[in-house]
Amino acid sequence: MEAGFRQDTIDRNPEKGRARTAPDTGTLGKAVAVLDVVARAERPMRFRDLREAIGQPPGTLHRQVSNLISEGLLQVNPDQSYGLGLRLLQFAARAWSGNRFREIAEPHLAALHEKTGETVHLGVLSDLEVIYLDKVESRQAVRMHSQIGNASPCYCTGVGKAALSALPIDDAKARIDRIAFHRHTEHTIADGAALSAELADIRAAGIAYDREEHEPGIHCVAAPIWSHDRSFVGGISVTAPSYRIAMAQLTQWADDVRTAAAAINADIEIRLGPRA
Amino acid sequence: MEAGFRQDTIDRNPEKGRARTAPDTGTLGKAVAVLDVVARAERPMRFRDLREAIGQPPGTLHRQVSNLISEGLLQVNPDQSYGLGLRLLQFAARAWSGNRFREIAEPHLAALHEKTGETVHLGVLSDLEVIYLDKVESRQAVRMHSQIGNASPCYCTGVGKAALSALPIDDAKARIDRIAFHRHTEHTIADGAALSAELADIRAAGIAYDREEHEPGIHCVAAPIWSHDRSFVGGISVTAPSYRIAMAQLTQWADDVRTAAAAINADIEIRLGPRA
DNA sequence: CTGATTCATTCCATATAATGGAACAGCGTT
DNA sequence: AACGCTGTTCCATTATATGGAATGAATCAG
Numbered sequence: 001m002e003a004g005f006r007q008d009t010i011d012r013n014p015e016k017g018r019a020r021t022a023p024d025t026g027t028l029g030k031a032v033a034v035l036d037v038v039a040r041a042e043r044p045m046r047f048r049d050l051r052e053a054i055g056q057p058p059g060t061l062h063r064q065v066s067n068l069i070s071e072g073l074l075q076v077n078p079d080q081s082y083g084l085g086l087r088l089l090q091f092a093a094r095a096w097s098g099n100r101f102r103e104i105a106e107p108h109l110a111a112l113h114e115k116t117g118e119t120v121h122l123g124v125l126s127d128l129e130v131i132y133l134d135k136v137e138s139r140q141a142v143r144m145h146s147q148i149g150n151a152s153p154c155y156c157t158g159v160g161k162a163a164l165s166a167l168p169i170d171d172a173k174a175r176i177d178r179i180a181f182h183r184h185t186e187h188t189i190a191d192g193a194a195l196s197a198e199l200a201d202i203r204a205a206g207i208a209y210d211r212e213e214h215e216p217g218i219h220c221v222a223a224p225i226w227s228h229d230r231s232f233v234g235g236i237s238v239t240a241p242s243y244r245i246a247m248a249q250l251t252q253w254a255d256d257v258r259t260a261a262a263a264i265n266a267d268i269e270i271r272l273g274p275r276a
Numbered sequence: 277m278e279a280g281f282r283q284d285t286i287d288r289n290p291e292k293g294r295a296r297t298a299p300d301t302g303t304l305g306k307a308v309a310v311l312d313v314v315a316r317a318e319r320p321m322r323f324r325d326l327r328e329a330i331g332q333p334p335g336t337l338h339r340q341v342s343n344l345i346s347e348g349l350l351q352v353n354p355d356q357s358y359g360l361g362l363r364l365l366q367f368a369a370r371a372w373s374g375n376r377f378r379e380i381a382e383p384h385l386a387a388l389h390e391k392t393g394e395t396v397h398l399g400v401l402s403d404l405e406v407i408y409l410d411k412v413e414s415r416q417a418v419r420m421h422s423q424i425g426n427a428s429p430c431y432c433t434g435v436g437k438a439a440l441s442a443l444p445i446d447d448a449k450a451r452i453d454r455i456a457f458h459r460h461t462e463h464t465i466a467d468g469a470a471l472s473a474e475l476a477d478i479r480a481a482g483i484a485y486d487r488e489e490h491e492p493g494i495h496c497v498a499a500p501i502w503s504h505d506r507s508f509v510g511g512i513s514v515t516a517p518s519y520r521i522a523m524a525q526l527t528q529w530a531d532d533v534r535t536a537a538a539a540i541n542a543d544i545e546i547r548l549g550p551r552a
Numbered sequence: 553c554t555g556a557t558t559c560a561t562t563c564c565a566t567a568t569a570a571t572g573g574a575a576c577a578g579c580g581t582t
Numbered sequence: 583a584a585c586g587c588t589g590t591t592c593c594a595t596t597a598t599a600t601g602g603a604a605t606g607a608a609t610c611a612g
Contacts, residue, residue, distance in 0.1 A: 084371035092368030093425030149369030
């Protein structure tokens, strides 16, 4: 419908394995496991579908589902299939507008977009994935929602690699060992050794490139941002289609991206630092 | 920053009382109660603040918070304050893109916008509030996220009144009795009797108007949509600033809005009906 | 239309997880 | 250095979730 060059769909990745931070333990863990199944489902899920996906006895699952519904986290469609509840939308609206990093980065993203004219992203590292928090785009091409909140692998995105480069080296190493690499394009980094090597370069340069490693025909230049204690790492990027913007242009933007990221880091330190 | 005429902020309403569907009972209920407090907080909430807001003993609250964090539903900012977790953004992205009603309504909203040139909304009734699921807007003026997922009172919005009119009368009556009316503008409906009276008109006409009842200077024309069993009711609306669009113009659009809503209802019946 | 079968829901004794008081640790303040 | 304020950990107790079995509803075959 719209002229977005980047795929408009939600996670077409063939990687079906969940990158959960926590095990499905405890009452809460089991509850979000149910939400997770519903969220990741591609076809409408009815009760029996959930049952085989979750593997809980019917009575148990039924009560879990009931509780989720009464909390508004889950809902039943008229055709008996389950969908995520509207309460999640409410929460997300707050999660987004109340996010301090997004708030701090916002003007810098706008400025960077102003300078380059291309799409600017803000992403945060969440375990092994990058979650996009914001984007600034020239035309109202792609619908925002299709991108914000979406997760992409960290090893084949500019923001992801930038974020990894901001982690303490042993932390980064530990995460890399847990990555299940998948070739999204012919340029995708395929193993941990190659990724570690590239991260060394990224650390030295303060700049990461995605050379059509995630989506064919899309490349980007990114720089890391972080909080003082590295409990938060993320990145910003300028993304463009390679048919229109040459790699040489990206490298020219590198300084702008690095400068913008540095400015964001300074703001984070001031507004969220230990002495805030 | 942008030229949005409708307020860009999240819920400035003075109504602080929560419109919870469920009591804070059960492990899950207590967990979302914590999320709710964080979501509704206006200043940064630290552990101490949560403690007084929730009223749980420190040990208990600490574990609840820890569990929420390990599930990614909550996170700690570097300055020790809590924020909603990124997992909620991921879930919401799916809740939105996977929402059947939104999906079905989408082309009709686009067509309605094409015809009127003004902002078109899709909202769903959730207990006593309307939650906006989608909007189509001419310029990329207001950021989508500031609107989608937001909740507004049902008694002073076009979509809300339209949705109420689609409920079985006793259900509507029961909900009206629970509304805490608040005068947002001088035109806001102030009591249940007035609302019931207006709902009768809306049922007869199939059209609801918001005559600057929520935001001064903003009015809209809306029509209800629903599922066959009324487990879902909502509405669509065309919204405009009154300085630019006269009431007479809104009444001229009423037929278009009603027609669009009817088309959506037909699609819902076909795609989500009992024999789907 | 009837009977058989599958699936969803309810119930309740049991197993499990959440609770909260108390004791501990970290840190800034007096 | 001792105090007070917050946040964190521990563990016996208590409340909650669990899941097998029974019931009810819906679907399908004959």
